[in-house]
Amino acid sequence: MILIADSGSSKTDWRIIHSNGEISQHRGVGFNPYYMTSEEMSLQLREDYLVNAVDEVEQVFFYGAGCSASDRKEEVKQALLSVFPGAEVAIDHDLSAAARATCGHRPGIACILGTGSNSCDYDGKVIVDTRPAAGYILGDEGGGAFIGRRFLIDFIHEEMPHYIREAAIERFHFSQNIIQDHVYRQPFPSRYMASFCKFISEHKSDPYCYGLFYSSFMAFFDKHVCKYKDYHNKPVNFVGSIAYYNGDILRKAAQDRGIQASIIIENPIAGLTLYHQELL
Structure with a gap:
């Protein structure tokens, strides 16, 4: 299972690519490392229904506001790893999301x-x-x-x-x-x-x-x-x-x-x- 997230300060849009190729979607709370600590982000993630799929998640691609600086990226990465410890996690900022989404x-x-x-x-x-x-x-x-x-x-x-x-x-x-x-x-x-x-x-x-x-x-x-x-x-x-x-x-x-x-x-x-x- 692959998780893809486009996150802002107020909401996060998730797409889930299942192992059988099916795609589902979910909207959860937003995350911004400029306003939240890694612990706060982790706590919010643990309250999300995605936590039920912990054992199935192999990769997480997270694009977010405030994720341009390396230290901010690391905070988000640690929050995600605390919930999905067996997954490969990649963090990037919203400008990369715009480029990849429109230019491919x-x-x-x-x-x-x-x-x-x-x-x-x-x-x-x-x-x-x-x-x-x-x-x-x-x-x-x-x-x-x-x-x-x-x-x-x-x-x-x-x-x-x-x-x-x-x-x-x-x-x-x-x-x-x-x-x-x-x-x-x-x-x-x-x-x-x-x-x-x-x-x-x-x-x-x-x-x-x-x-x-x-x-x-x-x-x-x-x-x-x-x-x-x-x-x-x-x-x-x-x-x-x-x-x-x-x-x-x-x-x-x-x-x-x-x-x-x-x-x-x-x-x-x-x-x-x-x-x-x-x-x-």
């Missing part, structure tokens, strides 16, 4: 456009180049927090169409003080800012909301994709809710920038399953 064994540029944003140049085997992921304060162009932040700035300064502003007030019952409290005093400000993207997407037929996505995607291309060698001649693939639910705008922006937008998926778990099946 072929070269291409893989991008993440979710709450945040990230990208890499992939040669079909390994990541050969990346751009800085500066986070929601200094970067994340094209991601939900970046788009939501621009929306909130325009709201505060009354620089959006009045009907969009009124619709936002009716929907969210907020004011400048409420916004600033969430951004500066409450936990997870990036999630808060990104939460407005659903509203913006629902109104993307309006030129203002369409423009928020379009200009943000253009900023992402300029800061990321266009800085990779020979980017014009490579397929550019995307993972993440912002890319998936606004794929029409994303493809238009890519076309205008001379970029070959190819695969756009919401999450990588299905592609990761196919990737590892091909290695069997």
Whole structure:
């Protein structure tokens, strides 16, 4: 039995490849080594139903947020080994998941456009180049927090169409003080800012909301994709809710920038399953 995991801070999508070739799936709690200790992750795993298959698990491929640094990878590995001691465990980060899920064994540029944003140049085997992921304060162009932040700035300064502003007030019952409290005093400000993207997407037929996505995607291309060698001649693939639910705008922006937008998926778990099946 092989376990494949795509994990974020809030949830983990598991795919189980059984010895007879059948595939099943499971959604469990999320793991992020930046916020959890190895012992805490181990405890959560022991409460999951997957623990019932301990003796059958031969390999675990775990892709997770916060799993880029070697010490963080080791923490996750030890947590998994404590539950699946007889398994071979491999840990990698979410950018590798995006590359393998969308590019498979072929070269291409893989991008993440979710709450945040990230990208890499992939040669079909390994990541050969990346751009800085500066986070929601200094970067994340094209991601939900970046788009939501621009929306909130325009709201505060009354620089959006009045009907969009009124619709936002009716929907969210907020004011400048409420916004600033969430951004500066409450936990997870990036999630808060990104939460407005659903509203913006629902109104993307309006030129203002369409423009928020379009200009943000253009900023992402300029800061990321266009800085990779020979980017014009490579397929550019995307993972993440912002890319998936606004794929029409994303493809238009890519076309205008001379970029070959190819695969756009919401999450990588299905592609990761196919990737590892091909290695069997």
